[in-house]
């Protein structure tokens with residue numbers, strides 16, 4: 001029987017995981033590692049779980065650690081888009097929705113998405129850089145790609161800059177509320193307004209495809225989801241599409257920015273990425289592992305459970321600190337280093353594991369690979385601008401390195 005910790009192990013220096021907005025958190029994560037896992041974070045009012053195996057075990061057992069929407073009230077559900085939103089669903093309904101999402105986003109389909117949706121969006125995004133000497137690649141390139149890829153997949157226009165910017169701003173408002181542990185009332189109001197605006201933007205497309213189906217995702221939601229036992233009305237279809245937009249846009253913006261950062265930060269990594277697809281793929285995986293776009297996820301404890309030497313009590317919150325677990329030295333030798341030859345390159349937690357793992361990981365990886373490949377091929381002398389502000393770790397919960405001020409050099 002292990003000893004029960006009664007919140008005696010707490011964050012060093014009174015720090016909190018939520019205090020690291022726009023700050024590099026990795027020194028703090030190392031202090032946490034020395035103290036042990038889990039560790040009580042008084043400000044976040046949650047146990048921080050930063051040991052890789054403990055994260056894995058919690059993610060595989062939803063009966064003990066339910067996702068943060070298990071106690072979602074109607075307002076939180078409305079903020080997330082309601083309907084058949086996969087993240088709000090549980091048990092049998094969740095299994096059906098996952099099967100349907102895996103059909104839409106399976107690795108087998110991704111090659112056709114790469115050609116028909118990713119490639120045209122990348123060509124248009126690169127064309128915007130033509131004739132320029134410098135750029136800020138986080139804003140001028142990474143940020144404009146994923147939402148447009150999702151627009152293209154859903155059968156919506158990809159060239160409406162104002163609409164895409166508004167969708168991203170609405171998603172940001174919702175992410176800010178989630179990052180607060182669903183507790184900040186001011187952020188809740190803003191997230192609710194953002195959710196209503198997203199519905200307004202998407203509903204005309206949902207209605208049009210119901211009447212006149214085509215081959216896009218919205219039409220396929222109407223046509224194929226019922227085959228998986230999913231009962232669909234308008235709210236249900238909206239919920240699925242809202243989540244595809246939400247889960248698939250901002251995340252991948254940060255993913256692309258981090259992959260670009262890794263090649264820009266080290267000429268050897270850049271050379272390797274140019275040299276072979278295998279090395280480029282390893283760069284993508286190392287960027288996912290080292291910088292973990294989604295730094296952490298909340299879970300609620302459903303029954304008293306031993307985590308390491310601690311009993312986490314029913315009703316308490318845990319925070320799965322993926323960004324720290326992805327540098328667990330027990331799992332990854334020389335964890336802070338870029339190693340393009342790790343034996344299990346995809347063995348990180350960037351897409352989570354278990355019952356709620358990312359269903360869009362193949363699409364995300366392909367976008368990250370292609371976006372990186374296309375720009376380093378187009379600009380053979382691409383490098384960070386030494387006279388401009390250097391990149392640093394920005395934001396808090398969902399984050400990436402930026403600004404990525406570069407000198408583009410002549411195009412190939």
Ligand code: HEM
Nearest residue numbers: 086087247248251252255293294351352356358359360364
């Ligand atoms: C670099 C990009 C991405 C990262 C880092 C990422 C990360 C994650 C993580 C960590 C989760 C688990 C959430 C949890 O534990 O509660 C997740 C779930 C999910 N992701 Fe992604 N994701 C990315 C891109 C995408 C894309 C492109 C799509 C689809 C277009 C997508 C769709 C989803 C969905 C629908 C879920 C919910 C799964 C469920 O609740 O069963 N993601 N993602």
